[in-house]
Amino acid sequence: MADLQAIADAVIKGDRDTVANLAQAAVDEGVAPEQIINEGLIAGMNVVGEKFKNNEFYVPEVLIAARAMHGGMDIVKPLLADSGAVSKGKVVIGTVKGDLHDIGKNLVAMMLEGGGFDVIDLEVDVPAEKFVEAAQSQSAQVIALSALLTTTMPGMKDTIDALAEAGLRDSVKVIIGGAPVTQNYSDEIGADGYAPDAASAVDLVRSLLN
Numbered sequence: 001m002a003d004l005q006a007i008a009d010a011v012i013k014g015d016r017d018t019v020a021n022l023a024q025a026a027v028d029e030g031v032a033p034e035q036i037i038n039e040g041l042i043a044g045m046n047v048v049g050e051k052f053k054n055n056e057f058y059v060p061e062v063l064i065a066a067r068a069m070h071g072g073m074d075i076v077k078p079l080l081a082d083s084g085a086v087s088k089g090k091v092v093i094g095t096v097k098g099d100l101h102d103i104g105k106n107l108v109a110m111m112l113e114g115g116g117f118d119v120i121d122l123e124v125d126v127p128a129e130k131f132v133e134a135a136q137s138q139s140a141q142v143i144a145l146s147a148l149l150t151t152t153m154p155g156m157k158d159t160i161d162a163l164a165e166a167g168l169r170d171s172v173k174v175i176i177g178g179a180p181v182t183q184n185y186s187d188e189i190g191a192d193g194y195a196p197d198a199a200s201a202v203d204l205v206r207s208l209l210n
């Protein structure tokens with residue numbers, strides 16, 4: 001009998017090999033890929049997110065857990081298309097134009113994937129037009145913008161303005177984050193939400209899409 005809790009525990013411990021082996025065993029036993037993701041991989045990352053919020057885990061532990069989660073995802077994801085499992089939503093993420101910081105953005109992306117979302121990562125130094133293009137071509141529900149420099153934060157407003165100009169502002173939610181970003185700034189530029197950390201970003205996307 002597949003032990004999905006053991007998969008979750010191995011994600012929390014950051015034990016990639018065990019996650020991969022247990023995920024493969026569950027697949028071999030005929031457990032639905034969606035169940036392995038929800039009750040094993042995502043369940044584990046949810047605990048990691050809580051621990052990170054409570055300062056029980058720090059960045060390295062989260063990165064190691066996310067890597068372990070990917071070990072399971074690599075096995076289960078190819079089966080999803082066949083099983084008809086539905087993603088919880090599509091998020092396009094990137095660090096805004098002029099900004100090369102990607103550690104926090106990567107954490108947010110990994111936590112979102114761990115939360116069951118499809119994540120399209122445009123990486124760093126992403127101009128507003130590229131976000132617009134991706135929102136269109138990917139039919140994304142959420143655009144997630146990261147900035148670590150006060151000088152690049154205006155790139156967030158530029159992106160929101162560009163989405164509005166393209167007629168997409170009503171069909172896509174925009175969330176923002178990064179060390180210098182605040183809720184006030186989010187209100188000021190008309191974003192749909194601000195999250196102070198990666199785990200909160202997952203909660204925010206969940207609540208915006210509900």
Ligand code: B1M
Nearest residue numbers: 099100101102103104144145146149150177178179197198
């Ligand atoms: Co840079 N840097 N840096 N840097 N750097 C900062 C940000 C800085 C605060 C350092 C300082 O002066 N004390 C300062 C910014 C000052 C300011 O504008 N307020 C700064 C500067 C000035 C610069 C350069 C201009 C330095 C220079 O060349 N003169 C230059 C700019 C380059 C550029 O981007 N164009 C630069 C370069 C670099 C490196 C390349 C060396 C490197 C980046 C490597 C990389 O990312 N691959 C770097 C680093 C590592 C830092 C610090 C030390 C660490 C940033 C980090 O990764 N933190 C940083 C100082 C600091 O913060 N202590 C600093 C860990 C990460 C997990 O946290 O990114 O905040 P963070 O992400 C968090 C939350 O903010 C949130 O979730 C994450 C996890 O909880 N979050 C989101 C992030 N994005 C989110 C999106 C969301 C929601 C939440 O929704 C979409």
